[in-house]
Amino acid sequence: MKKQIRVLVFGAHPDDCDIKAGGVAALYAQKGHRVKFVSVTNGDAGHHEMGGGPLAQRRNAEAQAAANIIGIEYELFDNHDGELMPTLENRYQIIRSIREFLPDLIMTHRPNDYHPDHRYTSILVQDAAYMVTVPNISALTPHLLKNPVIVYLSDGFMKPYPFTPDVVVGIDAVVEQKIDMLHCHESQFYEWLPYNSGTLNAVPNSSSEDRREWLAGRLRNRFNSIAEKHRDLLVELYGKKVGANIQYAEAFESCEYGSSLAAESLPILFPFFE
Secondary structure, three states: OOOOOEEEEEEOOOOHHHHHHHHHHHHHHHOOOEEEEEEOOOOOOOOOOOOHHHHHHHHHHHHHHHHHHHOOEEEEOOOOOOOOOOOHHHHHHHHHHHHHHOOOEEEEOOOOOOOHHHHHHHHHHHHHHHHOOOOOOOOOOOOOOOOOEEEEEOOOOOOOOOOOOOEEEEOHHHHHHHHHHHHHOHHHHHHHHHHHHOOHHHOOOOOHHHHHHHHHHHHHHHHHHHHHHOHHHHHHHHOHHHHOOOOOEEEEEEOOOOEOOOOOOHHHHOOOOO
């Protein structure tokens, strides 16, 4: 096997990594690469009927179940949901996490986003990007000799500038696994998010299989819209024959704070276009 790629994904909450990068994580894992998801908060505010410690423990269990679907690691930092701030203490937490995992590639939110936890997760990763190479910062954790490549997860926000992907990965082969991962986050996809959007009555109350199929219908449309929106880049990366027929995709934008996602490094870090 070629060199093992180490991919570290920072999301603000215990489902953010899955919804934005669950497919590509499954593809990496299938190829023998190592993937770790990190939720920078414990998710203890993301519900309308429960909260605090019981919710945090429930969401950790959901995250571990999702990780087991595709064989990756999942860690939740014990920071309160909805209260994340770009403090020095939290920056050091991110720095140590990056140094200990030794990633080749980091993924995280963009800094312009509706949720303050998403924004501050992005800022914390950006603030850690250079500092991971400075020996006297968080000195008891050995520093990195090279800054990892950082990419942003996709979103639909337009200001101050819209998400502009440099990489789009087809996930048709693993889309059902990705849906299975999100199905594990029951507190979110069948309870909190429908409640928050006023659609709780639409969630099936019957079997787990019925609920999963209801969720799958909604998610397939979302993943298909990414493929359709970035069809030209899929064709460019995969070639016309393959790229024109991809139904589901995930997209990523290069961040200037890490090492450059150069043309020669792209097929190494994203080994899916052969």
